[in-house]
Amino acid sequence: MFRILSLMLCLSSPVLADVEGTVRVVDGDTLDVSGQRVRLHGIDAPETEQTCEDAQGRVWPCGAFVREEVARRYQGQRATCREVEQDRYGRSVAKCFVDGRDIGEALVSDGWARAYREYSMDYDLAEKTAQVLGLGLWASSMQEPSAYRADQRVPTPDTAAPDANCIIKGNISGSGRIYHMPHNRDYANTRINEASGERWFCSEAEARAAGWRAARN
Structure with missing residues (x-):
């Protein structure tokens, strides 16, 4: 036993x-x-x-x-x-x-x-x-x-998703079009500027279909 x-x-x-x-x-x-x-x-x-x-x-x-x-x-x-x-x-x-x-x-x-x-x-x-x-x-x-990380997690207008079901961040940077999931390292610091073409996605499939690729970290 x-x-x-x-x-x-x-x-x-x-x-x-x-x-x-x-x-x-x-x-x-x-x-x-x-x-x-x-x-x-x-x-x-x-x-x-x-x-x-x-x-x-x-x-x-x-x-x-x-x-x-x-x-x-x-x-x-x-x-x-x-x-x-x-x-x-x-x-x-x-x-x-x-x-x-x-x-x-x-x-x-x-x-x-x-x-x-x-x-x-x-x-x-x-x-x-x-x-x-x-x-x-x-x-x-x-x-x-x-404490710094906790402050970064506080939602602001450009970090809070407009739809609770669409929380994937589609960011545009020098590295191209990259989408960030909540578990990704830079998710909390990523800002979404829809006026520049950045957007929110409801699924990874939707993000990939729109031409975005997954963040590596």
Whole structure:
């Protein structure tokens, strides 16, 4: 009986897997490692579109800067990622190491990411040290990334669908005609300007038939 219960528990739990390979940086706390999307465990970096305010009150693009800093350090490097869990979308959440150094710990220690205490206390001390020393983003004023994301989800006239059954966003950009589903990374930040030809769709089939292609993220 004990063996049967153990087997059932194993089958009902997600199988954690490690991944190793070349890094492509997606944003300040998300990597592609050998083509697999990995969210760094226990840290939260500013969103790419997020801004900060320096000691002189000047606004600067801290989110884009952090992404570039992470890319400068790790793009093209070989990483080993040890999966801690999977998020609700089935994506890997892992601790990743380059040359034996924990990427998440390095970013928090240098002040370029926050310890994500809602999910882990692993980097609590590293963050407190960076804050005391005024390193990285601690030299500026920054809204917590989680609070920033929550603010972006508040509907505005150009982000709220006019029809509750037609919530797919058909956006036109330099990349062409792309439609965004609610689970896509840039959905919340995508604005629809119908005067320029952008539109809402009720289904993916409708979007594809009109000449739009699916967002990749």
